[in-house]
Amino acid sequence: MTTATDAIRPGGGPSATGHAEEKDYLNVDNSIMSWLFTLDHKRIGLMYLASVLFFFFFGGVLALLIRTELFTPGADFLTYFVSGKNAAELKLAAADLYNQLFTLHGAIMIFLFLIPSIPATFGNFFLPLMLGAKDVAFPRLNLFSFYIYVLGALFFLYTLASGGLDTGWTFYTPYSTSTNTAVIASTFGAFILGFSSILTGVNFVVTVHKMRAPRMTWTRIPLFLWALYSTSLIQILATPVLAITLLLLIFERALGIGIFDPAMGGDPVLYQHFFWFYSHPAVYIMILPAFGVISETISVHSRKHIFGYGFIAASSVSIALIGFLVWGHHMFVSGQSPLASLLFSMITFAVAVPTAIKVFSWVATLYKGSIVFNAPMLNALSFIFLFTIGGLTGLFLATLATDVHLHDTYFVVAHFHYVMVGGTLVAFLAAIHHWWAKMFGRHYNELCGRISAIFVFIGFNLTFFSQFVMGSQGMPRRYFTYDQVSPELLSIYTRMHQISTVGSMILGLALTFTLFYLTHSLFFGKKVHNDSDLRWTGESMEWKAATPPSPHNFHEQPIAYNGPYDFKEIDHSLGGGH
Amino acid sequence: MNALNHLIATATFWMPRQASDVAVELDNVFYFIYYLSVIFFVGIIAAMVYFSLRYRRKSADQRTSPIAHSNTLELWWTAIPTVLLAVIFFWGFKAWVTLNVPPANAMEIQVRAWKWGWEFTYNTPNTTFTSPNLYVPEKKPIKLVMTSNDVLHSFYLPEFRIKRDVIPKRSTVLWFEARQATGTWPEETARKQDPKTGKWGDVSLSKPYNLFCAEYCGQQHSMMMRKVYVLSQAHYEKWVAEKEKDAGSDKPLDVLGQELYTSKTCNTCHSVDGTAVLGPSFKGRYGAKIEFADGTSGQMDDDYIIESIEYPNRKIAKGFPAAMPTFKGQLDAKQLRALVAYIQSVNGKYNAQKK
Ligand code: HEM
Ligand SMILES: [Cu+2]
Numbered sequence: 001m002t003t004a005t006d007a008i009r010p011g012g013g014p015s016a017t018g019h020a021e022e023k024d025y026l027n028v029d030n031s032i033m034s035w036l037f038t039l040d041h042k043r044i045g046l047m048y049l050a051s052v053l054f055f056f057f058f059g060g061v062l063a064l065l066i067r068t069e070l071f072t073p074g075a076d077f078l079t080y081f082v083s084g085k086n087a088a089e090l091k092l093a094a095a096d097l098y099n100q101l102f103t104l105h106g107a108i109m110i111f112l113f114l115i116p117s118i119p120a121t122f123g124n125f126f127l128p129l130m131l132g133a134k135d136v137a138f139p140r141l142n143l144f145s146f147y148i149y150v151l152g153a154l155f156f157l158y159t160l161a162s163g164g165l166d167t168g169w170t171f172y173t174p175y176s177t178s179t180n181t182a183v184i185a186s187t188f189g190a191f192i193l194g195f196s197s198i199l200t201g202v203n204f205v206v207t208v209h210k211m212r213a214p215r216m217t218w219t220r221i222p223l224f225l226w227a228l229y230s231t232s233l234i235q236i237l238a239t240p241v242l243a244i245t246l247l248l249l250i251f252e253r254a255l256g257i258g259i260f261d262p263a264m265g266g267d268p269v270l271y272q273h274f275f276w277f278y279s280h281p282a283v284y285i286m287i288l289p290a291f292g293v294i295s296e297t298i299s300v301h302s303r304k305h306i307f308g309y310g311f312i313a314a315s316s317v318s319i320a321l322i323g324f325l326v327w328g329h330h331m332f333v334s335g336q337s338p339l340a341s342l343l344f345s346m347i348t349f350a351v352a353v354p355t356a357i358k359v360f361s362w363v364a365t366l367y368k369g370s371i372v373f374n375a376p377m378l379n380a381l382s383f384i385f386l387f388t389i390g391g392l393t394g395l396f397l398a399t400l401a402t403d404v405h406l407h408d409t410y411f412v413v414a415h416f417h418y419v420m421v422g423g424t425l426v427a428f429l430a431a432i433h434h435w436w437a438k439m440f441g442r443h444y445n446e447l448c449g450r451i452s453a454i455f456v457f458i459g460f461n462l463t464f465f466s467q468f469v470m471g472s473q474g475m476p477r478r479y480f481t482y483d484q485v486s487p488e489l490l491s492i493y494t495r496m497h498q499i500s501t502v503g504s505m506i507l508g509l510a511l512t513f514t515l516f517y518l519t520h521s522l523f524f525g526k527k528v529h530n531d532s533d534l535r536w537t538g539e540s541m542e543w544k545a546a547t548p549p550s551p552h553n554f555h556e557q558p559i560a561y562n563g564p565y566d567f568k569e570i571d572h573s574l575g576g577g578h
Numbered sequence: 579m580n581a582l583n584h585l586i587a588t589a590t591f592w593m594p595r596q597a598s599d600v601a602v603e604l605d606n607v608f609y610f611i612y613y614l615s616v617i618f619f620v621g622i623i624a625a626m627v628y629f630s631l632r633y634r635r636k637s638a639d640q641r642t643s644p645i646a647h648s649n650t651l652e653l654w655w656t657a658i659p660t661v662l663l664a665v666i667f668f669w670g671f672k673a674w675v676t677l678n679v680p681p682a683n684a685m686e687i688q689v690r691a692w693k694w695g696w697e698f699t700y701n702t703p704n705t706t707f708t709s710p711n712l713y714v715p716e717k718k719p720i721k722l723v724m725t726s727n728d729v730l731h732s733f734y735l736p737e738f739r740i741k742r743d744v745i746p747k748r749s750t751v752l753w754f755e756a757r758q759a760t761g762t763w764p765e766e767t768a769r770k771q772d773p774k775t776g777k778w779g780d781v782s783l784s785k786p787y788n789l790f791c792a793e794y795c796g797q798q799h800s801m802m803m804r805k806v807y808v809l810s811q812a813h814y815e816k817w818v819a820e821k822e823k824d825a826g827s828d829k830p831l832d833v834l835g836q837e838l839y840t841s842k843t844c845n846t847c848h849s850v851d852g853t854a855v856l857g858p859s860f861k862g863r864y865g866a867k868i869e870f871a872d873g874t875s876g877q878m879d880d881d882y883i884i885e886s887i888e889y890p891n892r893k894i895a896k897g898f899p900a901a902m903p904t905f906k907g908q909l910d911a912k913q914l915r916a917l918v919a920y921i922q923s924v925n926g927k928y929n930a931q932k933k
């Protein structure tokens with residue numbers, strides 16, 4: 001027990017020591033086939049990890065191209081990538097390219113990164129471990145989901161080669177039924193991806209119900225699993241609606257059935273109802289797992305019982321369910337009936353309450369804790385900061401009067417980046433650092449981790465806070481140029497876009513740096529020989545498995561004698577408990 | 579009064595100029611949420627930072643508190659936000675009702691949107707005329723009845739804080755009332771920016787306001803910008819009279835055609851100087867042999883021009899994309915003849931006598 005960070009020793013389960021020669025899930029078999037056909041949830045989790053990271057960086061490069069173009073008001077940067085006979089033609093070709101870039105960026109980030117991100121990687125890896133189970137309930141289905149994901153992703157990439165989708169990730173009709181870009185291929189890709197999401201959801205729900213360790217009651221399930229459980233419910237209930245919506249869109253385009261076509265008695269706005277009925281719950285697919293990660297990291301790195309366990313668990317489920325009733329807040333100016341708008345606004349505020357309480361509970365968890373500023377904790381604190389801004393700005397959008405002004409401006413862009421990047425991505429970073437040593441048996445460099453957390457925070461805020469300002473000043477989203485606006489707005493927009501672009505470069509560098517030192521540590525990081533080498537451990541069951549875990553997770557069935565947050569450091573003589 | 583107007587009319591860090599009284603009301607809601615948010619945000623972050631520093635791990639075996647929940651605390655931090663959120667909701671709702679109910683005496687203007695332009699149709703007792711930009715009288719409720727020719731668009735005036743989607747084959751309604759105009763017309767439209775100060779004219783209100791399309795609609799979505807001019811009643815009447823005269827007059831066809839060439843956005847794709855933009859230039863084509871993409875060819879005559887305008891995809895000029903939107907239904911017979919006349923005149927082949 002020397003330094004503060006090194007000191008937390010594990011409970012030392014029976015499997016922790018004494019099996020030095022034993023194979024772990026990584027080196028048990030090194031052949032390619034053993035990976036491609038693995039049924040081990042941990043390996044499947046890692047294959048997802050590699051895939052989502054690949055798509056994340058690909059989507060990120062697209063974002064940097066977009067930001068570079070927006071550095072100046074006119075058409076500049078992108079004109080170098082297109083051909084044309086004169087300036088006007090160049091400008092229009094660049095406009096097409098821009099529209100394809102933001103569409104691909106959004107679609108890749110949402111469908112290929114954010115939705116699978118935490119559940120498919122850390123969920124797959126840790127859900128069975130945290131339950132004290134050998135694997136998920138249906139390991140073959142799990143592998144199948146992965147391949148469906150790969151197939152769907154390939155379809156998506158096909159849209160790149162086949163002439164560029166330009167509808168935005170939302171595929172609004174009638175634009176999406178009239179543009180001559182690869183709408184059918186890409187919606188079919190999203191359709192396939194949906195199945196992957198549904199099957200993973202089913203797998204997780206069954207696993208949580210059926211495979212908990214002895215004595216692991218529902219109130220001893222770690223909050224990360226409550227979050228995954230709620231997410232899975234949404235995946236199962238909402239994704240079929242997306243599938244139907246996308247099929248209808250394909251029929252509409254291919255066969256001209258006319259549901260969304262006013263000329264044939266259809267309704268173009270109907271599509272938006274279908275779409276948001278899935279896509280609002282989908283934002284909770286993206287954020288609930290992040291909430292779970294934050295609950296774990298905050299409590300482990302402050303060695304305290306999470307504050308308000310019951311409420312956090314219940315709020316995950318209730319957010320998941322009420323989240324189905326608020327989709328119309330994306331349509332306040334679409335011409336939907338005023339009564340509908342009124343109700344949607346009201347229910348949206350109802351969801352904001354449990355969300356706020358989660359934030360309060362995390363902060364309260366810090367009270368009288370033993371807090372250490374390592375990389376996962378810095379990311380978790382950064383999450384609280386950023387997500388709070390994201391949530392609070394949601395209020396401006398949920399309010400009928402202000403949303404009329406802010407809808408479809410950069411204010412919305414900033415809002416959802418604060419929740420999805422500041423929230424989900426930062427939680428993803430917290431998770432990856434929190435569990436890295438457990439997963440790979442090697443340590444990443446702690447100093448690098450802290451530097452990365454700080455620069456991600458700085459770069460992120462520069463990139464997206466400026467977008468709130470330009471948004472409330474009226475800058476519409478999905479704009480290739482903004483040089484035609486009146487001079488006083490032009491000067492504001494230009495300045496804010498420039499800050500944003502510089503910030504995005506910092507963010508891009510910080511994330512590349514993170515990828516670099518993490519990859520480096522896989523090969524050269526300090527090895528974890530036994531559990532006492534870990535810089536920290538928790539009380540939930542994944543910490544009781546060997547490091548890295550053995551192929552079947554545990555040697556003996558672990559038993560949940562205590563809850564996931566009953567840390568040794570907690571001093572029950574201090575009182576104030578139950 | 580004027581000075582006061584001027585004062586509120588200036589932009590703040592968060593919001594652009596306020597062009598209407600409704601904008602003031604909406605900004606009040608905005609700032610109410612804003613200050614509440616700031617208070618909560620500062621409170622949360624202050625607590626987070628304070629706890630993190632105060633309870634930083636100083637020794638490896640630092641003991642921690644067993645507190646796991648507190649009913650009182652949880653009750654309070656549920657109740658207080660709930661009440662505040664209800665207040666925000668109601669205020670936002672109230673302001674929004676005003677926004678949704680056009681006064682009975684509002685003056686109606688028809689709005690048509692397409693890929694990629696806007697057109698405003700004014701019905702006066704004498705005649706009907708159109709304008710590519712929106713001209714409105716001050717302090718008079720204006721009701722816009724909007725529809726789209728093709729895909730969704732969204733009519734957005736940031737300085738008025740209003741927005742509404744524009745939908746094909748359906749009409750949506752929006753209304754607003756501009757505050758006092760202190761500028762004059764037509765001088766104000768010609769007013770230049772002072773290169774030294776960057777200021778426009780002497781009175782800020784006389785500057786035109788921005789009109790954006792806020793719903794993504796394809797290639798030139800970001801170039802679908804127009805202006806809103808607020809005129810005093812007297813100037814507005816003068817403008818209307820002039821437009822009426824134009825509409826009723828026997829203006830030469832080629833001049834009318836030239837106006838349509840810009841107001842109908844033909845100029846974004848067709849030049850008149852021989853350079854190809856997205857579509858072929860009008861110059862040098864009239865009477866010439868045109869090669870089509872399918873290998874056939876034909877001559878450009880009046881019928882071909884009209885066919886191209888109404889059914890652009892029937893014959894695609896070789897070397898050009900099939901990117902021209904149809905204008906069928908948007909141009910009456912006279913306007914079509916006018917465009918033909920203009921294309922003839924660009925090629926030096928217009929004969930006013932012949933008609
Ligand atoms: C307190 C919580 C939240 C509230 C009150 C809220 C409210 C809203 C509202 C009203 C809109 C529609 C704005 C408009 O288009 O005019 C919106 C957009 C959006 N929100 Fe949230 N939100 C919250 C949290 C979240 C979370 C947690 C996520 C995801 C992780 C999220 C992701 C999004 C996305 C992706 C959009 C925009 C989608 C698009 O138009 O492309 N929001 N939010
Ligand atoms: Cu939503």
Ligand SMILES: [Cu+2]
Nearest residue numbers: 791793795799
């Ligand atoms: Cu548009």
